[in-house]
Amino acid sequence: xxxxxxxxxxxxxxxxxxxxxxxxxxxxxxxxxxxxxxxxxxxxxxxxxxxxxxxxxxxxxxxxxxxxxxxxxxxxxxxxxxxxxxxxxxxxxxxxxxxxxxxxxxxxxxxxxx
Amino acid sequence: xxxxxxxxxxxxxxxxxxxxxxxxxxxxxxxxxxxxxxxxxxxxxxxxxxxxxxxxxxxxxxxxxxxxxxxxxxxxxxxxxxxxxxxxxxxxxxxxxxxxxxxxxxxxx
Numbered sequence: 001x002x003x004x005x006x007x008x009x010x011x012x013x014x015x016x017x018x019x020x021x022x023x024x025x026x027x028x029x030x031x032x033x034x035x036x037x038x039x040x041x042x043x044x045x046x047x048x049x050x051x052x053x054x055x056x057x058x059x060x061x062x063x064x065x066x067x068x069x070x071x072x073x074x075x076x077x078x079x080x081x082x083x084x085x086x087x088x089x090x091x092x093x094x095x096x097x098x099x100x101x102x103x104x105x106x107x108x109x110x111x112x113x114x
Numbered sequence: 115x116x117x118x119x120x121x122x123x124x125x126x127x128x129x130x131x132x133x134x135x136x137x138x139x140x141x142x143x144x145x146x147x148x149x150x151x152x153x154x155x156x157x158x159x160x161x162x163x164x165x166x167x168x169x170x171x172x173x174x175x176x177x178x179x180x181x182x183x184x185x186x187x188x189x190x191x192x193x194x195x196x197x198x199x200x201x202x203x204x205x206x207x208x209x210x211x212x213x214x215x216x217x218x219x220x221x222x223x
Binding site: 038 | 145147149155156157159162164200202204209210211212213214215216
């Protein structure tokens with residue numbers, strides 16, 4: 001069966017420091033991969049999605065970037081964090097040849113920027 | 115882009131009560147999902163339902179794609195049903211799944 005792992009689960013970072021969140025999927029190949037952000041008490045905002053290695057689509061201009069160095073690995077990064085980058089970051093994957101793009105989420109990474 | 119509106123934004127129920135959550139969307143979709151987010155933040159897929167009706171235990175969902183809405187029914191609610199319920203849609207021809215703002219449900223014992 002397929003599983004998705006995200007880490008770290010929680011982190012507290014100072015303003016201006018770098019960020020790296022990692023997501024990996026097991027038990028499948030060539031998944032679609034997604035990064036979402038959830039601000040406190042609000043809905044999910046799509047940040048990036050990827051349909052293959054090295055293929056990244058950005059949804060909103062921001063202080064973050066994403067990379068997909070391997071088929072089942074998706075990384076969210078920042079060179080210098082801002083206070084507004086605080087939030088709950090969720091990685092998700094989907095795959096269905098018939099087009100049923102059913103999302104499955106990781107447990108999330110909670111980021112606090114001070 | 116496609117707009118997704120959920121109602122009500124907040125809902126308080128007595129344990130054992132029934133409820134209906136609504137999701138309206140502004141464009142044709144080829145994918146609609148309902149999720150439950152528990153108090154620890156984990157998102158669980160409840161239904162994949164681009165059209166028609168599905169049931170899973172005390173939960174059921176109906177999507178009327180031609181009228182651009184979906185309903186999630188919760189019967190005999192339990193305290194463990196508390197959390198936030200999200201509707202998420204993928205517009206026809208796209209890869210992007212867009213979420214509504216959610217309905218926050220609290221079930222009192």
